[in-house]
Each structure stands twice: as C-alpha cells, then as structure tokens.
Amino acid sequence: MFSKFRHTGEVATQDELLFTTPFGYMFPDAAHSASHLLPESPETLTALRQLGDAMASDVIAAPNDSDIPAMFTYLGQFIDHDLTARTDRESATSTLGRGEPVTPRDPDEVVAHLRNGRRPQFDLDSVFGDGPSLAQGSETESDTLYTPDFHLHVFNPTATRRDVPRGPSRGAVIADGRNDENPNISALHCAFLLLYNKIYDAQVAGTPACKHIRARQLTRWAYQYVVVQDYLPTVCDQAIVIDTLVNGPRYYGNTAGHGQNFMPLEFSTAAFRFGHTMIRPEYRLQTTEPTISVMDLLGPSRPDVNGDPIGTFFDTTDAVPHQLRDSAILDFTLFAGTGPNVQMARKIDSNIARGLGMLPLGDRQGDPILGHLAKSNLIRGYSLSVPTGQACCEAMGVKPMSRKDMADGESADVAAVLTDTALGQRTPLWYYILREAGAQAGGNHLGELGSRIVCETIVGSLKTDPNSYLNANDLAVTPLGINVGGAVISTLTELLNHAGVGPVA
Ligand code: HEM
Known part of the structure; x- marks a missing residue:
C-alpha cells in the first residue's frame, strides 16, 4: 500500500507508487558537461566522505538557533514530501549503500530511469492520495483514507489528543509514510487532515462529492498561499521571492519555455535539502516534558523485526495503544508563532546536528553512507550528476563564492x-x-543561489499549474489570503489555528 512510502527499504515499485512523473535538470547543459560536475574519481568520493563527516561534527557549542520558528523546518519537509520522492531509492540509477562502488550516472540515463513518485505540484497528493473515488462503483487506492462522507480519517477523540490515524501495528495510514517519520511532521500532517475536515464542514451547498472537491481546492489554495507568502519569505531572500513572483521564473516552468513539467534534480537532490541543517538536535514536545533527542524522535518509524514501527511514543496500557500517547502529542505553541517558548530552527548553514550522522532509520542504520544524512546528500548529488554550485551560479548569472570565501570562517575540518x-x-x-x-545571511535564510533555485522551482510549479491559486479567478482568493469559509488564511499560524491545533500566538 502507498503508505509504505519511506526513506528506507526497497519497496517494490507497484507497492508504493500512485504517481510517476519525470525528473530533469534545471541546467541540462551543465549536467552534460564534465567540467561543471564534480570530478569523477575515487578521490572525490573520499573528499565527499570527509566533508560529510566535517559537516556533522557539531563542533558549535552554542545552540546555533536561527530566527525561524521550528515548525518551518517541518513545513519544509512537508512541502518536500508533497513535491518529490525517490531520488533516494536504491536502484541501478542511484546506488549508494551496501558498499557498492559509487560512480556518477549519465544524466540521460538518470532522466530516463529515475521516476518521481509525486506530482511536482502543490496539490497535497501526500494528503489526499488519488482519492476518494467520486464515481459510484469505482475504487481508488486512497479510499481507506476517507470516511464514507468524504472526511479524512483522523484520530481526534478530545480537543488535545490528536494524531494521524494508525493501524494496529502503529504505522500511520496516510498517503505518504514519510510524513510519519517523526512526531513533528506527523503532527503537521494531522493538522492538514483537521484543516480539510473543517473546511469540508463549512461547505453548505452541493452533494458530498461536490463539497469534497471544493474543500480540497480551498485546502490546497490555503497551503499554497502560506508557502508563497509566509514560507518563502522566511527561508529565502525576500527580494528574490518578489522578483520571481513578479517577473516569473527564468529557468524552470512554463515561463522558462519548458513544455513538460518535471522535478529539477538541482532542487530535490541538493537545494531543497537545505532543510536538513534546520533540524535541531533535540526538541521539547510539551512544556512539562523533557527534551527528546532527534535520534529518539526518529524512533516511531524505526521498524521492528516484522517491519512495523516501534518507539517510545506509544503506551501499551492506553485505551488506544496504537495511537500516540498523550505526552507525545505536539504542543504547537512550542513550535510556531511568536510566543516566548517557541523553539527555533537551527541556522541554515554548513553544520548539521550530530545525531543526523547516525540515522536510526530502518535499513539505513549503520550504513556508512545511507545512515549519515550529510554523506548521503553529498554522494547522492555526485551519483546523480547534479551540477556544482559554481556551475549553477554560472547558469543563473550569480557571482560564485571563491574557495577562500567558502573556507573563511569554516571549521578547520571543513576548511x-x-x-x-x-x-x-x-x-x-x-x-x-x-x-x-x-x-x-548569517544562517537566517538562504543566500542568492539557494533562494533562486528554491523560488524558481516553487513559484515555477505554481505558475505552471492551471489549478493553483496564482491562476485562479475565484472570490475565495483575496489579496489578504484564502477565504476558506469562516477564516482567511495567509500564514502558517493562521492555518494551524484554523485547523484547531492552536491557539498559536
Ligand atoms: C528529521 C527530519 C528529516 C529527516 C530524518 C530527513 C531524512 C532524509 C533522508 C534519509 C533522505 C534521503 C537521503 C538520500 O539517501 O538521498 C531525505 C531526502 C530529502 N529530504 Fe529530508 N529529512 C528531514 C527533513 C527534511 C527537511 C526539513 C527538508 C526540507 C526543508 C527535507 C528535504 C528533503 C528532500 C528534498 C529530499 C529528497 C526527496 C526526494 O527523494 O526527491 N528533509 N531526507
């Protein structure tokens, strides 16, 4: 079933795929030019391993907090899971693990064989799947996500106890298993389930199927608006966000002359993985609970011998032992908004939290590359022939940093x-x-090249999609946000509050 979608294991294609869409290169000329790629040699591989080790050494004594509330990290992960998947699938096209030699693949071979398991649109296929079936008698893979009256299943017996729905084995029954990889992302996924249900309940006219279509549209638009007006200005250079919105993307999407929409590998294999540095080494889920290390947070998706998730977030004596226990339900006021106790994301810089060098994720655990997030990112990019930073600068007309610019101020090992x-x-x-x-940017947002690649991909995707709010002529789309019926949503805080998981100040 599609909720098997994970960062681990080699699930058979037919088991996990609802959608297949193309990957491509934003800069295909650079991908085909040896001098615009990392040198192909055993020394490069050794250097990438050294760089990965140096980036994950966590030598910074201070917390390394940014100005960005921690929920933006997980909104980023949620966006990633809505747009792109399977660059990390171990296959003939991309092999990093199990000690096999890593060599860069021919870019044409990559594009021909690597398939994205997501539509590269902000359509929440990670939430809605391909369902529900609207025609009588027909079925979709996603019917199990829905109640007969078109609500999404959610575990919400009381105002504060809420969780994604889980089966007896504790695995989440949701359209993308990666959204249950840690309690922070599963709490956000749960907020989207609640948001859609609330918007559905506000629909007064039409058949249940019509109400579903309208509620799904409004949920998507509210999310898209938050991505453009709140997420992008938070994590990117604001002038570049505005430039890309006003003048249109120049390298990706319809305005750049690409006929077919595709997911750029520069985004999914490198630029949008910037969020990995925002992950804190530990989090407090509730005010009265102790902090939990990121290693333990990744526990719920750690499979046991039967492949089922285990972890410390369940209580076998609970009336519903397969749902998260009370003390593991995330208090959003510690993650979002401007309240005094909000935990901040780590700075966006070249230092990642130490635990991420020892990922406790299924069969990645203990693997020298796949078990190390920095090394898997670096070596995945090498194996998929992603152009270098300097090559992307050249393609976008951005002045590249010199070797000295990069080394100055770096830790001794990275330098x-x-x-x-x-x-x-x-x-x-x-x-x-x-x-x-x-x-x-002092780690408080992306720099010029990072902002350009992220804005090009996100704004390009929305401008290309005829169903996005940017292309809608609808009274619900207002200059102040999306009127979902009973509220106008323009920020992450408003979205969470309308979903009922606040109040976030
Ligand atoms: C605790 C949080 C997270 C964990 C444990 C995690 C882990 C991983 C792992 C193991 C991979 C595959 C690496 C490979 O072998 O190539 C991956 C891929 C990826 N991650 Fe994360 N990640 C997290 C958060 C984030 C965030 C916050 C973002 C962005 C803001 C992000 C963006 C991505 C992207 C774009 C991919 C590639 C997806 C694809 O296959 O197309 N991740 N992540």
Missing part, C-alpha cells in the same frame, strides 16, 4: 577539505548552498 581537495573549486551544490546561506 581543510575545501583547501586540500578539488571540492573547493568544483563544490557540491548542497554544501555550496548551505555555506552561502551562512556567509550571506
């Missing part, structure tokens, strides 16, 4: 890799974008 290896001149895109954010 040594930049100085002593070829990576200082042909720099992996993921690292480049993080270093740029640290150097240009």
